[in-house]
Amino acid sequence: MQAPVIELERLVKSYGAERALNELSVAIPPGTVGLLGPNGAGKTTLIKVLLGLLPIDGGRARIGAFDPSRRRERMQLRRSVGYMPEGDCLLPRMTAVELVTTLGRITGLSREDAMTRAHEALDYVGLEEQRYRDMDEYSTGMKQRLKLAQALVHDPPILLLDEPTNGLDPKGRRHMLELIRDLGHQRGKQILLCSHLLPDVERTCDHVVVIDHGRAVLDGSIGELTGARSQSVRVRVDDPNGAFAAALTAAGRRFEREGDGVLRVLSGEDGESDADPLFALAQAAGTPLAAVETVRSTLDQVFMQVLTRSAS
Numbered sequence: 160m161q162a163p164v165i166e167l168e169r170l171v172k173s174y175g176a177e178r179a180l181n182e183l184s185v186a187i188p189p190g191t192v193g194l195l196g197p198n199g200a201g202k203t204t205l206i207k208v209l210l211g212l213l214p215i216d217g218g219r220a221r222i223g224a225f226d227p228s229r230r231r232e233r234m235q236l237r238r239s240v241g242y243m244p245e246g247d248c249l250l251p252r253m254t255a256v257e258l259v260t261t262l263g264r265i266t267g268l269s270r271e272d273a274m275t276r277a278h279e280a281l282d283y284v285g286l287e288e289q290r291y292r293d294m295d296e297y298s299t300g301m302k303q304r305l306k307l308a309q310a311l312v313h314d315p316p317i318l319l320l321d322e323p324t325n326g327l328d329p330k331g332r333r334h335m336l337e338l339i340r341d342l343g344h345q346r347g348k349q350i351l352l353c354s355h356l357l358p359d360v361e362r363t364c365d366h367v368v369v370i371d372h373g374r375a376v377l378d379g380s381i382g383e384l385t386g387a388r389s390q391s392v393r394v395r396v397d398d399p400n401g402a403f404a405a406a407l408t409a410a411g412r413r414f415e416r417e418g419d420g421v422l423r424v425l426s427g428e429d430g431e432s433d434a435d436p437l438f439a440l441a442q443a444a445g446t447p448l449a450a451v452e453t454v455r456s457t458l459d460q461v462f463m464q465v466l467t468r469s470a471s
Contacts, residue, residue, distance in 0.1 A: 161188065163187055163188055164188065164189050164192075164317060165221065165222050165351065166220070167183050167185050167186075167220050168219040168220075169184055170184070170205075171217035172201075172213060178373050179204040180201050180204055180208070181201075182374065183205070183370065187351065188366055189349055190343065190349070190350075191364045191366070192352065192364055192366045193352050193354065193361075194352065194353040194367075195355075195370075195462060196369055197371060200370045200371050200373070201373040202370065205370070206319050206321055208220055208227060209227055209240075210227060210237070210242055211227035211228070211237075214228065222236060223240070223316070237266060238313060238315070240315050240317045240318070241315040241317070241318045241319070242310055242319045242321075243306045243318070243321060245321040247302070248306060249294050251294070252293075254290065254291050254294065255281055255308070256274075256290040256291060258294070258309065259280055259281060260277040262312055263277055268313055277308075280311045280312045281305075283338075284307050285334065286301060286304055286305060286308065300327050300331030300335075303323060303326070304338075306323075316347075317348070317349045317351075318349070318350045320352050320353065321353045322354055324336065324359055332359070340362070343364075352364060357457075357458045357462055358458075360458060361381060361457070364381060365380060365382075366381065367380075367384065369465055376465050376466070381458060384461050385458055391425045392423070392424045392437060392452070393421065393453075394434075394450065394452075395421050395450040396449060397420060403422075403440065404422065406440040406441070406443060407424065410436075410440055412424055412440075437451070438451075
């Protein structure tokens with residue numbers, strides 16, 4: 160089993176009496192991982208702690224081989240981590256190539272290497288024709304791609320991306336997601352993607368961590384979370400008298416009506432979604448099933464379910 164890229168153990172960060180991170184413990188595996196949670200859950204605070212931008216009040220954090228609470232290790236981790244912030248981080252009165260080169264120098268690259276890497280990063284994100292334009296003329300999509308380029312300039316193995324598709328139109332969003340997927344799946348980057356757009360996470364990530372009120376409330380592979388343990392079964396049945404629906408209710412099976420003669424039978428508490436018991440119930444009720452289809456949950460459904468449980 161591969162070692163975690165990020166390890167958090169009873170991590171605490173408070174703002175006055177308010178705990179943004181409340182004894183947060185989770186091991187984030189290699190690959191592209193989505194960091195989800197409602198507004199105020201502690202996602203951005205966690206990223207800033209991992210970068211060493213905020214001191215912690217308790218517990219332990221490691222990213223890669225580094226402890227961000229130690230000054231000497233903070234300097235090293237910034238050479239190994241690329242950060243794309245949610246907010247604007249672009250310096251005025253610079254061209255894109257000047258900005259990315261400057262930030263490359265800050266990470267320790269020589270002038271020549273920083274310039275070479277800046278051009279390569281701008282080419283990669285699709286800004287090769289606009290690299291010498293004044294950034295004040297950039298669209299939102301161009302600025303987002305420029306922020307990704309500055310995170311990539313020193314070729315870090317780990318990327319922290321905070322709302323990378325924020326404000327993008329459909330074409331720009333699609334391009335950004337293609338870049339993120341390529342970085343994670345083709346170029347071997349370890350990515351923590353913080354986003355409130357669940358379709359973006361489902362499209363690019365292999366694993367997801369959900370935090371709420373500063374605690375981890377869900378941690379697992381997207382395939383598993385939206386697969387067998389979260390499945391339901393859609394059935395079509397000729398049931399004008401409601402005999403099959405009554406049999407489901409008597410057996411303690413939850414279901415939703417989706418249309419005339421179509422029911423979606425939800426999985427049980429143990430994840431039970433096998434169709435065999437449904438055939439048995441239908442036979443006993445004298446209402447044969449005309450069609451049966453397994454339905455996977457979406458990540459959005461899983462997310463809402465776990466937040467509902469967390470609030471109760």
